[in-house]
Amino acid sequence: MKLKVGILGATGMVGQRFIEQLKGHPWFEIEALFASERSAGKKYSDAASWYLTSRIPSDVSEMVIEKIDTKVIDRCNLDLIFSAIPSDIARRVEGSFAEYIPVFSNTATYRMEDDVPLVIPEVNPDHLELIKIQKENRGWNGFIVTNPNCTSIGLVIPLKPILDELGISWVNVATMQALSGAGYAGVPSMAIVDNVIPFIRNEEEKAELEGLKILGKLKENRIEFADFYISASCNRVMVRDGHTEAVFVKTKRDFSTDRVKEVFSEFKGEPQRLRLPTAPERPIVVMDKEDRPQPLFDRDLGAGMSVSVGRIRRKRKKLLTFICLSHNTIRGAAGASILNAELAREKKLI
Amino acid sequence: MKLKVGILGATGMVGQRFIEQLKGHPWFEIEALFASERSAGKKYSDAASWYLTSRIPSDVSEMVIEKIDTKVIDRCNLDLIFSAIPSDIARRVEGSFAEYIPVFSNTATYRMEDDVPLVIPEVNPDHLELIKIQKENRGWNGFIVTNPNCTSIGLVIPLKPILDELGISWVNVATMQALSGAGYAGVPSMAIVDNVIPFIRNEEEKAELEGLKILGKLKENRIEFADFYISASCNRVMVRDGHTEAVFVKTKRDFSTDRVKEVFSEFKGEPQRLRLPTAPERPIVVMDKEDRPQPLFDRDLGAGMSVSVGRIRRKRKKLLTFICLSHNTIRGAAGASILNAELAREKKLI
Amino acid sequence: MKLKVGILGATGMVGQRFIEQLKGHPWFEIEALFASERSAGKKYSDAASWYLTSRIPSDVSEMVIEKIDTKVIDRCNLDLIFSAIPSDIARRVEGSFAEYIPVFSNTATYRMEDDVPLVIPEVNPDHLELIKIQKENRGWNGFIVTNPNCTSIGLVIPLKPILDELGISWVNVATMQALSGAGYAGVPSMAIVDNVIPFIRNEEEKAELEGLKILGKLKENRIEFADFYISASCNRVMVRDGHTEAVFVKTKRDFSTDRVKEVFSEFKGEPQRLRLPTAPERPIVVMDKEDRPQPLFDRDLGAGMSVSVGRIRRKRKKLLTFICLSHNTIRGAAGASILNAELAREKKLI
Amino acid sequence: MKLKVGILGATGMVGQRFIEQLKGHPWFEIEALFASERSAGKKYSDAASWYLTSRIPSDVSEMVIEKIDTKVIDRCNLDLIFSAIPSDIARRVEGSFAEYIPVFSNTATYRMEDDVPLVIPEVNPDHLELIKIQKENRGWNGFIVTNPNCTSIGLVIPLKPILDELGISWVNVATMQALSGAGYAGVPSMAIVDNVIPFIRNEEEKAELEGLKILGKLKENRIEFADFYISASCNRVMVRDGHTEAVFVKTKRDFSTDRVKEVFSEFKGEPQRLRLPTAPERPIVVMDKEDRPQPLFDRDLGAGMSVSVGRIRRKRKKLLTFICLSHNTIRGAAGASILNAELAREKKLI
Secondary structure (H helix, E strand, O other), rough: OOOOEEEEEOOOOOHHHHHHHHOOOOOOOEEEEEEOOOOOOHHHHHHHHOOOOOOOHHHHHHEEEEEEOOHHHHHOOEEEEOOOOOOHHHHHHHHHHHHHHHOEEOOOOOOOOOOOOOOOOOOHHHHHHHHHHHHHHOOOOOOEEOOHHHHHHHHHHHHHHHHHHHOOOEEEEEEEOOHHHHHHOOOOOHHOOOOOOOOOHHHHHHHHHHHHHOOOOOEEEEEEEEOEEEEEEEEOOOOOOOOOEEEEEEEEEOOHHHHHHHHHHHOOHHHHHHOOOOOOOOOEOOOOOOOOOOOHHOOOHHHOEEEEEEEEEEEEOOOOEEEEEOOHHHHHHHHHHHHHHHHHHHHOOO | OEEEEEOOOOHHHHHHHHHHOOOOOOOOOEEEEEOOOOOOEHHHHHHOOOOOOOOOOHHHHOOOOOOOOOOOHHHHOOEEEEOOOOOOHHHHHHHHHOOOEEEOOOOOOOOOOOOEEEOOOOOHHHHHHHHHHHHHHOOOOOOEEOOOOOOHHHHHHHHHHHHHHOEOOOOOOOOEEHHHHHHHOOOOOOOOOOOOOOOOHHHHHHHHHHHHHOOOOOEEEEOOOOOOOEEEEEEEOOOOOOOOEEEEEEEOOOOHHHHHHHHHHHHHHHHHOOOOOOOOOOOOOEEOOOOOOOOOHHHOHHHOOOOOEEEEEEEEEEEEEEEEOOOHHHHOOOOOHHHHHHHHHHOOOO | OOEEEEOOOOHHHHHHHHHHOOOOOOOOEEEEEOOOOOOOEEEEHHOOOOOOOOOHHHHHHHHHHHHOOOOOHHHHOEEEEEEOOOHHHHHHHHHHHHHHOEEOOOOOOOOOOOOOEEOOOOOOOOHHHHHHHHHHHHHOOEEEEEEHHHHHHHHHHHHHHHHHOEEEEEEEEEEEOHHHHHOOOOOOOHHOOOOOOOOOHHHHHHHHHHHHHHOEEEEEEEEEEEEEEEEEEEEEOOOOOOOOEEEOOOOOOOHHHHHHHHHHOOOOHHHHOOOOOOOOOOOOOOOOOOOOOOHHHOOOOOHHOEEEEEEEEEEEOOOOEEEEEOOOHHHHHHHHHHHHHHHHHHHOOO | OOOEEEEEOOOOOOHHHHHHHOOOOOOEEEEEOOOOOOOOOOOOHOOOOOOOOOOHHHOOOOOOOEEOOOOOOOHHHOOOEEOOOOOOHHHHHHHHHHHOOEEOOOOOOOOOOOOOOOOOOOOOOHHHHHHHHHHOOOOOOOEEEEEEOOOHHHHHHHHHHHHHHHHHHEEEEEEOOOOOOOOOOOOEEEHHEEEEEOOOOOOHHHHHHHHHHHEEEEEEHHHEEOOEEEEEEEOOOOOOOEEEEEEEEEEEOOOOOHHHHHHHHOOOOOOOOOOOOOOOOEEEEEOOOOOOOOOOHHOOOOHHHHHHEEEEEEEOOOOEEEEEEEEEOOOHHHHHHHHHHHHHHHOOOO
């Protein structure tokens, strides 16, 4: 018996990725699609402009979109929710659903709340323990688990084994982010053809803070943030999917590049040990070629769930630089939420 | 009476920029165009595939290309040479011309030689004093003056006033470089459409070293390099012209962003004081809008000779970040050499 | 004394081109900028996101945007209006201004009305005679003169000398249109990167009909449409500015390609004879190179007012094919309206 | 037992598509990879810069590239050859292999020879009968079967059912062709970013002639060409893969668009009846949405072997226009040759 899931924000870009990634999922099946009033009541294929190059799954195509209303939980026997709704309405909406059932959210709103886990399953699976505090605090039957922003995920996964092995004093990161990260109509073509936009609203703040919570330690029911700092400079470039990040890490202990490659290659986490359905075999893929990773060729590694890392250099003592690349709407969004739900289920939290 | 100039490598991308930038120049006129054997003897418009959006100047169009041979110096009464020839033949060729007349070179070959000035006129005009040592050392009647790599120029100009005002401990820089930097056929479209290439051969080495020579001090006829370090991560993105650079600077003294903006805006150098023909009114233009500079809109500021700087942030104590942008084939190449020649002339070195 | 002009729709893409093209105009000066309620009352530089690569003229930058209201005509002593407002409100708005003063409109609404001239000054300057009928019919003190859609202009200019010289049975045209034609936010980058969109709403209808009116004959106060037919297939490609059109013309008389080149090259019209300020020296520029015209290199010929034509081939008897290219927001929009106004003024209609 | 195949030109773009498309093929297995002297003797993964987004098959990766030499036929027990070698050496090389075994060629050289079949299996499977004439004429044990140019294939497949149903007087076609059609380094990025190139050398000639041979009738051992004419205008646009074509067809009998849609949708050929492994279920897919087909979304339909057709319009009596799109390196190149070989095998010709 598969768990029945609802998707909040089903017509947007991340919503579409949820639908694509859940196709044929062994544990979850889509039972309800929620979108704005404007779309509610319409057939999904009429309401959504499908922007992915994969085909729209035929069963989803025929589903009728629901108005955002918790009554649907009962009517459809929903077991959990995936959320990709805009942050301005997320506080109210996600909260209302979490009163009844678990919500796995890709939206920023709850990420930094003290009692809300912000989780990358390979990095901080133990933070799910916050759920019980959260339920007590808020009196919810369900709960909210969040995944980080797309930029943070691609960065934090490779930082984790570096932090464990070498310690980190600080990180500077400059990103080259894909167009899909802004939503389908987010970046007009006239804004980006023959151009770079060196600014993405609110993005640097997230990239600088979320990682410290994720890499933090759970102590006495709260997260003690990691004690280094991250400085980010976020840029939009003309790439459809895949965020590329140029990372400079000041480590606490010196290293050889060979050792760093090993540490990256050997990195595994709970999802790999538990063989979760959406877990990539290798969370980090080390690229040998000097000019890789590249978004066009490498964003789909591990079915979009692997972070590819290359150009690993020791610039000087304790100064490591590398390029990391991750698929911003799979590992960086829909896939991240799904993997969180898989972990929660395996831990009997759903 | 204008000085008569020859251009080495006249058919390539930087060669074309030399021709474009010298059109109507008050001090210099093109008297000889040199290119490879394959082009020699042909009319310029037949030999060169003009790739600029400006029109090819009609007089240049009709000129016949010369074989690379120092005999042309006499025949054409050349006073100086601008060079944009490939580095593999530059040592021999530039050296042979420098036996007779001054060479202003955009090629990397001689840049790091002890007795060769590597000059940005706004930053280190005094380094031209190396010329006399060079002439003694090598027994040349002429000399070689070099300008830095396109990535270095855009970075070093804004670093100069920061170094003077705040001191610098280290710099991390991630670049997003234009296609024209690789030459006309350097980046196949199949390599870059919907992609980023996080590698440019030999580029990081130049970006990390050249700035330290330029920002170094001339002491007893040699350059004492600046004593901080630069780490670079160089990327190619799908932009025709204009290198965008995300810069992180650890300063020695703390600062306010307002003060940094002032320091950038007020920065002037010898070219501005001397009113050299190619000097931009403002070497650094501070952008007020939060999403600028952008290559599409800002690369042509100051006729391509200004560096535009924006997103000036104090990330934490003594950690400054900003975005800088410069036109890689004007300020970063042909315009740089021409400005060097103008400075040399004003200093009676030609 | 310059005529005082107002611009309807001043913040949009064509509105910006009006402002750019009128900078330093010898006959017209901008006195009022009209835009939507949302922008009215704001300084132009605050209300408009300037998307052109040229700088915003400093005097315009400081102007305060007016609400759309004919009272401004008196307050500002306006002599004429340039209009680039959306077609859904154009009927009412343009009509209300035309009650008082001449309106030169780039909007489709009035183009096909019997008593409204649809004019390309090089092609059908005599159609301006409809103005007096129009004023009688409508009881207006002013009038409306329209210019065709961007696709039509680039096509009709080269068709004119062919029609005169060879006669035309039919025309098939496939277009490759620029992004700016859809307005700044009209084409999301996610829709067009690595893509072609073979559909532009309402565009083919315009391209098929407008030309026949323009090439028609004025007889007894009405236009007798040209008696051939045009079939169009309109496509969007990833180019910022410049519509490229592949044209197949079935002529009535046979021809040599050399003769067609002559006919194109020699073509001149009233604007050239009258030396109107915005008139290009050559309305049609014949390209010699086999791979031209190309939008990147040729859209700005004649300051964006020339149509460039190339690849002129006689495919078989009476079947002519060629490529034509024109700047869709200059010759195809703002420049077209301005040239119409210049012609009207020279003919003492203003 | 699978047939053993060799690939001529294995490192190029079409060669790579052959490798990709033959992965897991039920009838054919790759036994030899041939490339230029420069690559011969190297491991495939070292010699070839794999440009596809699919992974290089691991067994192929390890194969050593052969020098082009017919001795390899015996050594490797080759049963047939797929060829994607440059046309300048194809005459000699393909001929020398055809002395021994069948060659299925994607190269233009032999296409228009009287005794060489130029075949699209859905359109003219009977033309394979030329093989026996060819073998007699040339005294070969093997033979050569060619497939058309990428532009022709996408055009001729939809023309076939139109010709059968309505008759054709003439065809005008304007193409918007993908970058991959020029080979990996064929179009420099500087040539195409923000541009269209309205010229592709030798392409129009092929598009105008090949279709008439393919749609011709086999009579008394020779092909009687179809008796209408095709005029083509070929353009390069910034799309990675997928040629889009705007087609105007003058039919002999009038039609309704609904009937044309039916005729397209119902079209099937020998590959579908014989269920050949590479045959798409539907050779022509009719797109319902008004803005489709689009290369980004539709080039991979039918695993890259379907031609998608949309925007079917009756412009006037007997004038049909539509847009067709096909994957230029699958249906238009490697897939075409493989389908030809499958047909030949099913007909016991191999």
